[in-house]
Amino acid sequence: MSRIAQTFAALKAEGRGALMPFLMGYDPDLATSAEILRGMPAAGADLIEIGCPFSDPMADGPTVQLAGQRALKAGATLGGILAMVRDFRQGNDHTPIILMGYLNPILSYGAERFCADAKAAGADGLIVVDMPPEESQDLAPFATAQGLDLIRLIAPTTGDERLPGVLRSCSGFIYYVAITGITGTRSATSADLAVNIPRLRQHTSLPIAIGFGVRTPAQAAEAAKVADGAVVASALIERMAASLDAQGRATPATVATVLGDVRALAAAIHAG
Amino acid sequence: MNKPVLPNSFRTGPDAAGRFGTFGGRYVAETLMPLILEVEEAYKAARADESFETEWRRLLKDYVGRPSPLWFAQRITEHLGGAQVWMKRDELNHTGAHKINAVLGQILLAKRMGKKRIIAETGAGQHGVATATACALFNLPCTVFMGATDVERQQPNVFRMKLLGAEVVAVTAGAATLKDAMNEALRHWVANVTDTYYCIGTVAGPHPYPMMVRDFQSVIGEEARAQMLEATGRLPDTLVAAIGGGSNAMGLFFPFLDDESVAMHGVEAGGHGLEIEGGHAASLTGGRPGVLHGNRTYLLQDAEGQILEGHSISAGLDYPGVGPEHSWLHDIGRVQYVAATDKAALDAFQLCSKLEGIIPALEPAHALAHVIEYAPTLPKDHIILMNMCGRGDKDIFAVAKHLGVEL
Incomplete structure (x- = not known):
């Protein structure tokens, strides 16, 4: 059983949903993001998403865009982020790591080599934002061969005729995009979730995580209850960005701010 | 016109997945x-x-003013002393471009x-x-x-x-x-x-x-084909068009793709020169395939797959990608892609204004820059048809600045 499947199974037995915080690798610099990563499990992260920056992130709102720009300026590369994961695994063997990014840097790295290196570094799953099932031919075979889960985004606009095909191509868990829009710009509504999560359940037995509109501990708790997990990204990045100095450098408050927020999110989810 | 469709037609793409060869997609x-x-x-x-x-x-x-004329650029032809230079006058369209x-x-x-x-x-x-x-x-x-x-x-x-x-x-x-x-x-x-x-x-x-x-822009090539046949009784020998994303070129080329005798040259923005990273916008002649904006195509990118900024004197050409059909035509060799520098485009801009009384946009000035280089090497019965895809009104401020003139 993969780390991702094990984690969701254990949480199900506990009767609660998963907290999946996001951090952009190398934002604002390698050492700070590595320290945040190391601290996240103890702060209550059940799974962790690491963003791999791309110059043209067309599904992301301003907050994640700026995080990516800071990361690229700090020298982020796919190889560097895989090294971050490898270091993290020295001290943690149980928290699943999901790499989230865009296709072009992966193709440039070499899809087959990337999947092999990601697996060797200790990553568990991939989310490739601009790779719908129809365009998976260049990556999916290699991910499957390495036992990396390929996690798919499902949108509110994904209709019933399209849904089964997308779900069939998915493994690990389903990432439900809770808003029609880009990351961090709106909040998910309970009404949409109440309709769409059961609709997904009819077609899949995979766990469902909700992202793209989950900002507060209360929203995270609700998402983790309605579905199986909540992804929080922009809200954490905004607070981290606010902790930086005028030159965009980390301050003593940076790591503590982010991990404190993760703790608050976890507490809300645990309180259910 | 009633020729049977060749089994190896270049005009059948894209396939159901939106692909031209390995390029395109969703x-x-x-x-x-x-x-x-x-x-x-x-x-x-x-x-x-x-x-x-x-x-x-x-x-x-009735609104755009099509068909746009086909113009024999006699003075430029004489000046260059080689092939005949013809222009498809899409700069005369309402709004000034194709x-x-x-x-x-x-x-x-x-x-x-x-x-x-x-x-x-x-x-x-x-x-x-x-x-x-x-x-x-x-x-x-x-x-x-x-x-x-x-x-x-x-x-x-x-x-x-x-x-x-x-x-x-x-x-x-x-x-x-x-x-x-x-x-x-x-x-x-x-x-x-x-x-x-x-x-x-x-x-x-x-x-x-x-x-x-492409389908909509093909009106350019369809008209040009019929106009050239009417004016000269034959097809042109070489088509030339500027390439940013590549819509005017695709529009001119597409109706001619299965005319074996017609050569095609797409002219990318060479900026300061192809040898300078970040100094040009020539995705095909200076980039490599990747995925951006929904399609797989040639891109300007660094070793890590991060997209680079293109540079060109023409703001209409400094896009780091190119249409996927061009990438395919490039790989199979049906169209030749070349580059013209900022400087060559500026020279062409001025020459066209003085000799033909046509102030071209900086985009087709790149096409003309290639024609200026190529035409003198060809015999006088060779017909070059270039797409004058836009007029230069929008560019006079930028050009004046480059020439050191204060307006």
Whole structure:
């Protein structure tokens, strides 16, 4: 059983949903993001998403865009982020790591080599934002061969005729995009979730995580209850960005701010 | 005209997956996927409906002023002393460039789809002006995304768009140029799915856009083919067109692709020179394949797959990608792609103005720069047909600055 499947199974037995915080690798610099990563499990992260920056992130709102720009300026590369994961695994063997990014840097790295290196570094799953099932031919075979889960985004606009095909191509868990829009710009509504999560359940037995509109501990708790997990990204990045100095450098408050927020999110989810 | 379709026709693409060979496709987030599938269905239905074609053709004739003339550029020909230089005069279109051809087709499609507002991206502003124009005509609200850097560089077109009633959004993300404007338009579209149509300006983006924009722009090549046959009794020997995203070139080339005797040259923006990284916008001759803006195509990118900013004196050519059909035509060798530098384009801009009384846009000035180099090497009975795809009114400020003239 993969780390991702094990984690969701254990949480199900506990009767609660998963907290999946996001951090952009190398934002604002390698050492700070590595320290945040190391601290996240103890702060209550059940799974962790690491963003791999791309110059043209067309599904992301301003907050994640700026995080990516800071990361690229700090020298982020796919190889560097895989090294971050490898270091993290020295001290943690149980928290699943999901790499989230865009296709072009992966193709440039070499899809087959990337999947092999990601697996060797200790990553568990991939989310490739601009790779719908129809365009998976260049990556999916290699991910499957390495036992990396390929996690798919499902949108509110994904209709019933399209849904089964997308779900069939998915493994690990389903990432439900809770808003029609880009990351961090709106909040998910309970009404949409109440309709769409059961609709997904009819077609899949995979766990469902909700992202793209989950900002507060209360929203995270609700998402983790309605579905199986909540992804929080922009809200954490905004607070981290606010902790930086005028030159965009980390301050003593940076790591503590982010991990404190993760703790608050976890507490809300645990309180259910 | 009644020749049987060759089994190896170059005009059958894209396939059902939106691919030209290995290029093209639909590399978009799931949030966008249902939208582009909807556009594809609507476009298929529209093409099957004769009234759609009739209305589009009426607009081209009575509003745009098509057919655009075919002009034998006698003085340039004499000056160069080699091949005959002919120009397809798409700069005479309403709004001053070829962009309006595909915009009108797309706006008619948006209306059929029941969309209530239009968004577009623009670099130099020509596509933005064309879209704002069509939206004024059809009384549709229009929002144009334009990189903040370009807004600064292209004030006259920004003012035009506003006069036409459009809202211009200055995009500050990334490098604040055309690619960032396209990112922002895609983001806005995802967030406004139900009522909004995204009118893309070139033969790039996710399927069906490269096909659809090519189909509409093919009016250029269809007219030119018939006009050349009427004027000279034969087909041209070489077609030349400038390439940014590649819509004017695709429009000229496509109807000739199966005419074996017709050679084709696409001219990319060589900027300061292809040897300078970040100094040009020549995706085909100076880039490598990758995925951006929904399609697999040649891109300007660094070793890590991060997209580079293109540079060109022409704001309409400094896009780091190119239409996927061009990438395919490049790989199979049906079209030759070359580059012209900023300097060569500036020289061509001035020569054309003085010898033909035609002030070209900086984009076709790149095509002409190649013609200037190529024509003298050819015999006098060789016919070169270049696409004069836009006029230079928008560029006079930039050109004056480059020539050290204060206006």
